[in-house]
Amino acid sequence: MPGVLPEGEPVPVDGSLPATALREVGARGFGVYVHVPFCASRCGYCDFNTYTAAELGGGATREEYAETVLAELRLAARVLGDAPPGRVETVFVGGGTPTLLPADDLARILDGIDRTWGLAADAEVTTEANPESVTPDSLKALRAAGYTRISLGMQSAAPGVLAVLDRRHSAGRATAAAREARDAGFDHVNLDLIYGTPGERPEDFARSLDEVVAAGVDHVSAYALIVEDGTRLAARMRRGELPYPDDDVAADRYLAAEAALGGAGFSWYEVSNWARTPAARCRHNLLYWTGGDWWGLGPGAHSHVGGVRWWNVKHPAAYAQRLAEGRSPGLAREVLTPDEAHMEDVMLRLRLASGLPLDALDPAGRAGAERALADGLLAPAEYAAGRAVLTLRGRLLADAVVRDLLP
Ligand SMILES: C[S@@+](CC[C@H](N)C(=O)[O-])C[C@H]1O[C@@H](n2cnc3c(N)ncnc32)[C@H](O)[C@@H]1O
Numbered sequence: 075m076p077g078v079l080p081e082g083e084p085v086p087v088d089g090s091l092p093a094t095a096l097r098e099v100g101a102r103g104f105g106v107y108v109h110v111p112f113c114a115s116r117c118g119y120c121d122f123n124t125y126t127a128a129e130l131g132g133g134a135t136r137e138e139y140a141e142t143v144l145a146e147l148r149l150a151a152r153v154l155g156d157a158p159p160g161r162v163e164t165v166f167v168g169g170g171t172p173t174l175l176p177a178d179d180l181a182r183i184l185d186g187i188d189r190t191w192g193l194a195a196d197a198e199v200t201t202e203a204n205p206e207s208v209t210p211d212s213l214k215a216l217r218a219a220g221y222t223r224i225s226l227g228m229q230s231a232a233p234g235v236l237a238v239l240d241r242r243h244s245a246g247r248a249t250a251a252a253r254e255a256r257d258a259g260f261d262h263v264n265l266d267l268i269y270g271t272p273g274e275r276p277e278d279f280a281r282s283l284d285e286v287v288a289a290g291v292d293h294v295s296a297y298a299l300i301v302e303d304g305t306r307l308a309a310r311m312r313r314g315e316l317p318y319p320d321d322d323v324a325a326d327r328y329l330a331a332e333a334a335l336g337g338a339g340f341s342w343y344e345v346s347n348w349a350r351t352p353a354a355r356c357r358h359n360l361l362y363w364t365g366g367d368w369w370g371l372g373p374g375a376h377s378h379v380g381g382v383r384w385w386n387v388k389h390p391a392a393y394a395q396r397l398a399e400g401r402s403p404g405l406a407r408e409v410l411t412p413d414e415a416h417m418e419d420v421m422l423r424l425r426l427a428s429g430l431p432l433d434a435l436d437p438a439g440r441a442g443a444e445r446a447l448a449d450g451l452l453a454p455a456e457y458a459a460g461r462a463v464l465t466l467r468g469r470l471l472a473d474a475v476v477r478d479l480l481p
């Protein structure tokens with residue numbers, strides 16, 4: 075069935091949304107994402123929309139960035155004008171390296187969001203940060219500005235692994251920054267790990283997990299290394315300088331993560347995410363995974379409002395230029411067809427510990443779920459209660475299970 079809008083229709087110059095979208099905005103929660111597209115240097119594995127100062131040249135500077143984002147926020151306020159989304163429940167500032175901006179700029183952006191739509195009293199306000207780009211003072215300033223959660227890219231505790239990943243920080247810096255964040259009064263602190271890097275030994279990852287647990291954080295994300303096309307890491311692998319990641323190794327590492335984190339009192343709530351308590355789960359990511367609405371500010375940022383999804387121009391200079399001309403930075407938009415929306419819902423919800431109601435599946439999907447149950451990939455008790463919830467083995471094979479549940 076075709077969507078209401080053809081795929082990738084241009085966004086109107088003023089960014090306006092169809093009345094149908096405005097009627098629904100915020101029905102399942104509303105959040106704001108802010109993309110900060112700057113990094114001090116590019117890690118060899120990373121293909122995020124981020125630029126070093128040398129790559130940017132002129133046209134978009136860190137100094138002007140907060141003002142440019144605030145200009146998009148004013149446009150967003152006009153677009154949603156007659157249909158306010160309700161209180162902002164979550165804000166997530168991601169990158170890139172948001173903490174390359176002064177804490178004052180991150181404070182101004184948050185203040186702008188609060189003045190525009192109003193932050194809920196218990197809003198979750200996260201910023202990502204690179205360990206070497208924060209200090210006890212900058213963390214205190216962010217906390218005082220209203221940031222409640224910080225997500226630090228640690229990746230590994232092993233110096234050799236950090237070197238292969240081109241990380242700028244020393245092995246101990248990430249956990250030290252996590253402790254500083256707790257001392258600064260952040261409610262929630264996350265550390266990101268990457269496993270399966272070439273040269274990583276089982277004992278390296280075990281040490282990473284031990285150090286994460288010892289740092290006293292309440293959230294851990296652990297991702298298998300993805301070799302992204304066009305990255306320096308992919309080129310090194312193609313040239314034979316580094317071996318490609320091995321699926322069996324990645325599975326062993328995942329089991330090690332579950333054992334160490336589970337043993338330390340963390341529970342998984344999404345395949346790659348563990349939290350110490352339900353309150354420590356990242357509410358912003360849960361909003362993405364459960365069909366909520368969010369406005370994505372910044373170059374390349376994606377938004378989803380009332381069933382319309384759009385994405386901004388990618389380059390910071392083009393983004394700033396459009397806003398300077400009073401035009402929407404939106405590049406294209408689409409409305410998912412019911413089939414596409416169903417596929418996405420199955421894909422995202424099945425990765426959650428809360429799982430997917432079986433009655434959301436069509437007969438073919440239901441037959442796939444029966445097979446997954448028989449193969450030990452879905453939990454029997456939850457299945458009997460009407461939900462598809464992955465077992466530990468199912469989590470290792472989550473993509474295959476999803477394929478089995480979809481047409
Ligand atoms: C958007 S990045 C930003 C975090 C921050 N700039 C940093 O690097 O510390 C968020 C996380 O995505 C993960 N990530 C990025 N590229 C990845 C890749 N190719 N494979 C696996 N994980 C990746 C890393 O764990 C990283 O911390």
Ligand code: SF4
Nearest residue numbers: 113116117120169170
């Ligand atoms: S610091 Fe983070 S966002 Fe920047 S290049 Fe490295 S992984 Fe990517």
